[in-house]
Amino acid sequence: QGAIAFRDVHFAYDPERPILKGISFEVPAGKTVAVVGPSGAGKSTLSRLLYRFYDIQSGAITVDGQDIRDVTQKSLRAAIGMVPQDTVLFNDTIAYNIRYGRPGATDEEVMAAAEIAQIGDFIRRLPDGPKTKVGERGLKLSGGEKQRVAIARTILKAPPILILDEATSALDTTTEREIQSALDLVSKNRTTLVIAHRLSTVINADEIIVLKDGLIAERGTHEGLLEQG
Ligand code: ADP
Numbered sequence: 001q002g003a004i005a006f007r008d009v010h011f012a013y014d015p016e017r018p019i020l021k022g023i024s025f026e027v028p029a030g031k032t033v034a035v036v037g038p039s040g041a042g043k044s045t046l047s048r049l050l051y052r053f054y055d056i057q058s059g060a061i062t063v064d065g066q067d068i069r070d071v072t073q074k075s076l077r078a079a080i081g082m083v084p085q086d087t088v089l090f091n092d093t094i095a096y097n098i099r100y101g102r103p104g105a106t107d108e109e110v111m112a113a114a115e116i117a118q119i120g121d122f123i124r125r126l127p128d129g130p131k132t133k134v135g136e137r138g139l140k141l142s143g144g145e146k147q148r149v150a151i152a153r154t155i156l157k158a159p160p161i162l163i164l165d166e167a168t169s170a171l172d173t174t175t176e177r178e179i180q181s182a183l184d185l186v187s188k189n190r191t192t193l194v195i196a197h198r199l200s201t202v203i204n205a206d207e208i209i210v211l212k213d214g215l216i217a218e219r220g221t222h223e224g225l226l227e228q229g
Pocket residue numbers: 013014019037038039040041042043044045046
Protein backbone atom coordinates (compact mmCIF):
# COMPACT_ATOMS: atom_id res chain seq x y z
CA GLN A 1 0.00 0.00 0.00
CA GLY A 2 1.16 3.53 -0.77
CA ALA A 3 3.21 3.01 -3.95
CA ILE A 4 4.56 6.34 -5.13
CA ALA A 5 5.50 7.34 -8.67
CA PHE A 6 7.12 10.54 -9.88
CA ARG A 7 6.61 10.84 -13.66
CA ASP A 8 8.57 13.44 -15.60
CA VAL A 9 8.13 15.93 -12.79
CA HIS A 10 9.01 19.54 -13.54
CA PHE A 11 8.94 22.23 -10.92
CA ALA A 12 10.19 25.77 -10.39
CA TYR A 13 9.53 28.18 -7.53
CA ASP A 14 10.52 30.93 -9.94
CA PRO A 15 9.72 30.33 -13.63
CA GLU A 16 13.13 31.68 -14.58
CA ARG A 17 14.91 29.09 -12.50
CA PRO A 18 13.75 25.47 -12.89
CA ILE A 19 14.54 23.29 -9.86
CA LEU A 20 13.34 19.88 -11.10
CA LYS A 21 13.75 19.25 -14.82
CA GLY A 22 12.03 15.94 -15.48
CA ILE A 23 12.29 13.52 -12.60
CA SER A 24 10.93 9.97 -12.90
CA PHE A 25 11.24 7.23 -10.33
CA GLU A 26 9.09 4.98 -8.23
CA VAL A 27 8.92 3.96 -4.63
CA PRO A 28 7.24 0.53 -4.69
CA ALA A 29 4.80 -0.18 -1.86
CA GLY A 30 6.64 -1.08 1.31
CA LYS A 31 10.06 -0.20 -0.10
CA THR A 32 12.52 2.53 0.79
CA VAL A 33 14.03 4.85 -1.79
CA ALA A 34 16.61 7.44 -0.83
CA VAL A 35 17.26 10.66 -2.68
CA VAL A 36 20.77 11.98 -2.16
CA GLY A 37 22.70 14.81 -3.72
CA PRO A 38 24.38 18.11 -3.00
CA SER A 39 22.66 20.92 -1.16
CA GLY A 40 20.29 22.83 -3.41
CA ALA A 41 19.77 19.88 -5.78
CA GLY A 42 16.02 19.88 -5.16
CA LYS A 43 15.75 16.96 -2.73
CA SER A 44 13.53 18.63 -0.15
CA THR A 45 11.47 20.12 -2.94
CA LEU A 46 10.59 16.58 -4.06
CA SER A 47 9.30 15.73 -0.61
CA ARG A 48 7.32 18.98 -0.40
CA LEU A 49 5.71 18.22 -3.77
CA LEU A 50 4.65 14.77 -2.59
CA TYR A 51 3.05 16.37 0.49
CA ARG A 52 1.49 18.99 -1.79
CA PHE A 53 2.96 22.07 -0.24
CA TYR A 54 3.32 23.07 -3.90
CA ASP A 55 1.87 21.77 -7.16
CA ILE A 56 4.11 20.58 -9.96
CA GLN A 57 4.10 22.42 -13.27
CA SER A 58 4.15 19.36 -15.51
CA GLY A 59 4.34 15.61 -15.17
CA ALA A 60 2.54 13.71 -12.43
CA ILE A 61 2.95 12.36 -8.94
CA THR A 62 0.80 9.36 -8.13
CA VAL A 63 0.06 7.37 -4.99
CA ASP A 64 -1.35 3.90 -5.64
CA GLY A 65 -1.80 4.94 -9.25
CA GLN A 66 -3.91 7.98 -8.42
CA ASP A 67 -2.73 11.48 -9.31
CA ILE A 68 -2.28 13.34 -6.03
CA ARG A 69 -4.06 16.36 -7.52
CA ASP A 70 -7.21 14.21 -7.68
CA VAL A 71 -7.36 13.39 -3.96
CA THR A 72 -8.12 15.87 -1.20
CA GLN A 73 -5.14 17.36 0.55
CA LYS A 74 -6.57 16.02 3.78
CA SER A 75 -6.69 12.39 2.69
CA LEU A 76 -3.30 12.65 0.99
CA ARG A 77 -1.71 13.98 4.15
CA ALA A 78 -3.49 11.45 6.33
CA ALA A 79 -1.59 8.76 4.42
CA ILE A 80 1.80 10.42 4.85
CA GLY A 81 4.02 10.82 7.88
CA MET A 82 6.47 13.63 7.38
CA VAL A 83 9.56 14.10 9.51
CA PRO A 84 10.84 17.42 8.21
CA GLN A 85 14.26 19.02 8.58
CA ASP A 86 12.93 21.74 10.82
CA THR A 87 10.03 20.79 13.00
CA VAL A 88 7.80 23.61 14.17
CA LEU A 89 6.03 22.66 17.39
CA PHE A 90 2.76 23.89 18.84
CA ASN A 91 3.19 25.91 22.00
CA ASP A 92 1.71 23.15 24.10
CA THR A 93 3.05 20.11 25.91
CA ILE A 94 5.29 17.60 24.17
CA ALA A 95 2.50 15.07 24.72
CA TYR A 96 0.08 17.35 22.85
CA ASN A 97 2.57 17.70 20.03
CA ILE A 98 2.98 13.94 19.78
CA ARG A 99 -0.76 13.27 19.97
CA TYR A 100 -1.24 15.58 16.99
CA GLY A 101 -0.12 12.58 14.93
CA ARG A 102 -3.25 10.69 15.95
CA PRO A 103 -5.69 12.73 18.03
CA GLY A 104 -7.59 9.67 19.30
CA ALA A 105 -4.50 8.05 20.81
CA THR A 106 -4.51 7.06 24.48
CA ASP A 107 -1.98 8.42 26.99
CA GLU A 108 -0.30 5.01 26.97
CA GLU A 109 0.09 5.08 23.20
CA VAL A 110 1.52 8.60 23.32
CA MET A 111 3.97 7.51 25.99
CA ALA A 112 5.00 4.41 24.07
CA ALA A 113 5.77 6.51 20.97
CA ALA A 114 7.69 9.01 23.10
CA GLU A 115 9.77 6.21 24.58
CA ILE A 116 10.73 4.80 21.21
CA ALA A 117 11.87 8.30 20.22
CA GLN A 118 13.58 8.63 23.63
CA ILE A 119 11.72 11.66 24.89
CA GLY A 120 9.60 9.79 27.43
CA ASP A 121 11.08 11.82 30.28
CA PHE A 122 9.66 15.15 29.29
CA ILE A 123 6.32 14.69 27.57
CA ARG A 124 4.53 16.87 30.15
CA ARG A 125 6.75 19.82 29.43
CA LEU A 126 6.29 22.69 27.03
CA PRO A 127 8.65 23.07 24.10
CA ASP A 128 9.55 26.68 24.82
CA GLY A 129 10.83 27.98 28.14
CA PRO A 130 8.84 30.89 29.50
CA LYS A 131 5.17 30.03 28.91
CA THR A 132 4.73 27.41 31.58
CA LYS A 133 1.43 26.05 32.72
CA VAL A 134 0.69 25.43 36.39
CA GLY A 135 2.80 22.56 37.65
CA GLU A 136 4.72 22.18 34.43
CA ARG A 137 8.23 23.21 33.65
CA GLY A 138 9.15 24.76 30.38
CA LEU A 139 11.89 23.28 28.29
CA LYS A 140 13.98 24.73 25.55
CA LEU A 141 14.29 21.93 23.02
CA SER A 142 17.32 21.48 20.81
CA GLY A 143 16.88 20.86 17.10
CA GLY A 144 17.47 17.15 17.70
CA GLU A 145 14.86 16.97 20.45
CA LYS A 146 12.32 18.68 18.22
CA GLN A 147 13.10 16.13 15.56
CA ARG A 148 12.47 13.38 18.07
CA VAL A 149 9.07 14.90 18.83
CA ALA A 150 8.33 14.75 15.09
CA ILE A 151 9.51 11.14 15.02
CA ALA A 152 7.30 10.22 18.00
CA ARG A 153 4.36 11.92 16.30
CA THR A 154 4.98 9.87 13.18
CA ILE A 155 5.38 6.64 15.13
CA LEU A 156 1.97 7.32 16.67
CA LYS A 157 0.38 8.24 13.35
CA ALA A 158 1.69 5.03 11.70
CA PRO A 159 0.89 6.10 8.13
CA PRO A 160 1.45 3.89 5.07
CA ILE A 161 3.90 6.42 3.61
CA LEU A 162 6.87 8.05 5.32
CA ILE A 163 8.92 11.02 4.25
CA LEU A 164 12.14 11.35 6.21
CA ASP A 165 13.87 14.57 5.28
CA GLU A 166 17.36 14.53 6.80
CA ALA A 167 15.48 13.07 9.72
CA THR A 168 18.52 12.49 11.90
CA SER A 169 20.65 15.41 10.74
CA ALA A 170 20.24 17.47 13.89
CA LEU A 171 21.24 14.62 16.20
CA ASP A 172 24.65 13.78 17.61
CA THR A 173 26.21 10.52 16.40
CA THR A 174 25.18 8.31 19.32
CA THR A 175 21.61 9.58 19.35
CA GLU A 176 21.54 9.41 15.58
CA ARG A 177 22.31 5.70 15.70
CA GLU A 178 19.59 5.07 18.28
CA ILE A 179 17.01 7.11 16.42
CA GLN A 180 18.04 5.53 13.14
CA SER A 181 17.16 2.11 14.51
CA ALA A 182 13.80 3.47 15.69
CA LEU A 183 13.23 4.88 12.21
CA ASP A 184 14.26 1.59 10.58
CA LEU A 185 11.61 -0.04 12.74
CA VAL A 186 8.96 2.50 11.70
CA SER A 187 9.86 2.39 8.01
CA LYS A 188 9.85 -1.40 7.84
CA ASN A 189 7.06 -2.42 5.45
CA ARG A 190 6.10 1.21 4.86
CA THR A 191 6.66 3.07 1.63
CA THR A 192 9.49 5.40 2.56
CA LEU A 193 11.12 8.32 0.79
CA VAL A 194 14.35 9.30 2.51
CA ILE A 195 16.07 12.58 1.74
CA ALA A 196 19.75 12.66 2.67
CA HIS A 197 22.98 14.50 2.01
CA ARG A 198 25.32 11.57 2.34
CA LEU A 199 25.29 8.13 0.78
CA SER A 200 26.64 6.69 4.04
CA THR A 201 23.39 7.38 5.90
CA VAL A 202 21.14 5.42 3.55
CA ILE A 203 22.72 1.97 3.52
CA ASN A 204 19.37 0.21 3.94
CA ALA A 205 17.55 1.84 1.01
CA ASP A 206 16.25 -0.50 -1.71
CA GLU A 207 17.24 2.10 -4.30
CA ILE A 208 19.22 5.32 -4.20
CA ILE A 209 18.54 8.21 -6.56
CA VAL A 210 21.33 10.75 -7.00
CA LEU A 211 19.92 14.16 -7.84
CA LYS A 212 22.09 16.84 -9.42
CA ASP A 213 20.97 20.14 -10.89
CA GLY A 214 17.35 19.01 -11.01
CA LEU A 215 18.01 15.76 -12.86
CA ILE A 216 18.70 12.17 -11.86
CA ALA A 217 22.46 11.85 -12.29
CA GLU A 218 22.75 8.24 -11.14
CA ARG A 219 20.67 5.54 -9.54
CA GLY A 220 21.41 2.20 -7.99
CA THR A 221 22.00 0.36 -4.77
CA HIS A 222 24.34 1.52 -2.03
CA GLU A 223 27.03 -1.02 -3.06
CA GLY A 224 26.61 -0.28 -6.75
CA LEU A 225 27.04 3.45 -6.30
CA LEU A 226 30.06 2.96 -4.04
CA GLU A 227 31.72 0.75 -6.69
CA GLN A 228 31.24 3.42 -9.32
CA GLY A 229 32.76 5.92 -6.91
P1 ADP B 1 18.01 20.33 -1.32
O1 ADP B 1 16.98 19.73 -0.42
O2 ADP B 1 18.53 19.38 -2.33
O3 ADP B 1 19.12 21.00 -0.57
P2 ADP B 1 15.90 22.17 -2.00
O4 ADP B 1 14.87 21.33 -2.63
O5 ADP B 1 15.70 22.59 -0.58
O6 ADP B 1 17.32 21.47 -2.18
O7 ADP B 1 16.11 23.48 -2.85
C1 ADP B 1 16.38 23.42 -4.24
C2 ADP B 1 16.53 24.84 -4.75
O8 ADP B 1 15.29 25.52 -4.61
C3 ADP B 1 17.55 25.67 -3.97
O9 ADP B 1 18.27 26.46 -4.90
C4 ADP B 1 16.72 26.53 -3.07
O10 ADP B 1 17.35 27.76 -2.86
C5 ADP B 1 15.45 26.72 -3.87
N1 ADP B 1 14.27 26.86 -3.01
C6 ADP B 1 13.91 26.03 -2.01
N2 ADP B 1 12.76 26.43 -1.45
C7 ADP B 1 12.40 27.57 -2.10
C8 ADP B 1 11.30 28.48 -1.98
N3 ADP B 1 10.33 28.27 -1.08
N4 ADP B 1 11.27 29.52 -2.82
C9 ADP B 1 12.22 29.70 -3.75
N5 ADP B 1 13.29 28.91 -3.90
C10 ADP B 1 13.37 27.85 -3.10
